[in-house]
Amino acid sequence: MESFLYLTAKDLYTTYGDQLADVAVIFPNNRARHLFSEHLYKLAGKPVWTPSFLTIQHLFRSQTQLQVADTLTLVARLYRIYLEVSGRNESFDAFYLWGEMLLSDFDDVDKNLADATQLFRNIKEQAAFTDTLEHLSEEQESTIRRFFGHFDPERKTELKQRFIENWNHLMQVYTAFRTQLEAEGLAYEGLLNRRVLEHLETGEAPGFDKTTYAFVGFNVLNQCEKVLFNHLQQAGKALFYWDYDHSYLSVSQHEAGRFMRQNLADFPNRLDKSLFNTFTDKPKRINLVASASENAQARYIPNWLEGLGEPLILQETAIVLGNENLLLPVLHSIP
Structure with missing residues (x-):
């Protein structure tokens, strides 16, 4: 094939x-x-x-002179902008995970060419009318809790109020952050991509x-x-x-x-x-092997390769990981 x-x-x-x-x-x-x-x-x-x-x-x-900055640099710039816009005084350590979330959101906004003004207005209104934070994942809520510091877990209205206050500043933060980055010749991927397309339309690229x-x-x-x-x-x-x-x-x-x-x-x-009709063009052989742990799966690989028979064409043999954290154990297990 x-x-x-x-x-x-x-x-x-x-x-x-x-x-x-x-x-x-x-x-x-x-x-x-x-x-x-x-x-x-x-x-x-x-x-x-x-x-x-x-x-x-x-x-x-x-297609551009802008340079994509590393995550630490981007979050540091975002942190300074956030303090200026919000008037808050959170530490950088407390802000970092929240900053990564914001950076990811801004990246998605630009990569999908969304209308940021309308989007952040809708999000702010949704946050204001939602009585709980159930729309957030457990990890996101945990990050928000760490960001806002210690408070009574039962007093969700306090968490919600501070959460909404931050959404109120999002558009200002988004705009000021992008302006500051471009003034330094920097960008995150979404911003860079969006600018390239805008320059293509105007003939500046x-x-x-x-x-x-x-x-x-x-x-x-x-x-x-x-x-x-x-x-x-x-x-x-x-x-x-x-x-x-x-x-x-x-x-x-x-x-x-x-x-x-x-x-x-x-x-x-x-x-x-x-x-493109390869899944059903010939019978498939599927073997299921029980494993006591994920690392045991990696250690089983030499036995599995040996059982495939000879000659083994490595270019046509794939090991697909369900967990990318197993990459190093798998590489060490391959004979």
């Missing part, structure tokens, strides 16, 4: 041959780059100029100098990504390679295909749909 990355590399090499240097291959992250390069080398059978390899975030960054941009292996897209994809599609510079399977795409109620169905409608797949 030919893998998705192999099929993508094959299509690009067949189409562009020795002109691959004019192509930029965009991945959601860096993990697929090495394997994709190996496929290209084997297909060419000779030294060739490779395409440029970028993550989607690096593609956005190539450097532009995309490659002949073709191939977007490979994406799934759930935020609004910034959708607008960028559409911009390059309208310019005749975009190719899209989606990885999916008909077993869940053909069932409209199947949650696994929810976003992919829309992606395929908006940005048609370069690869033929006949290539």
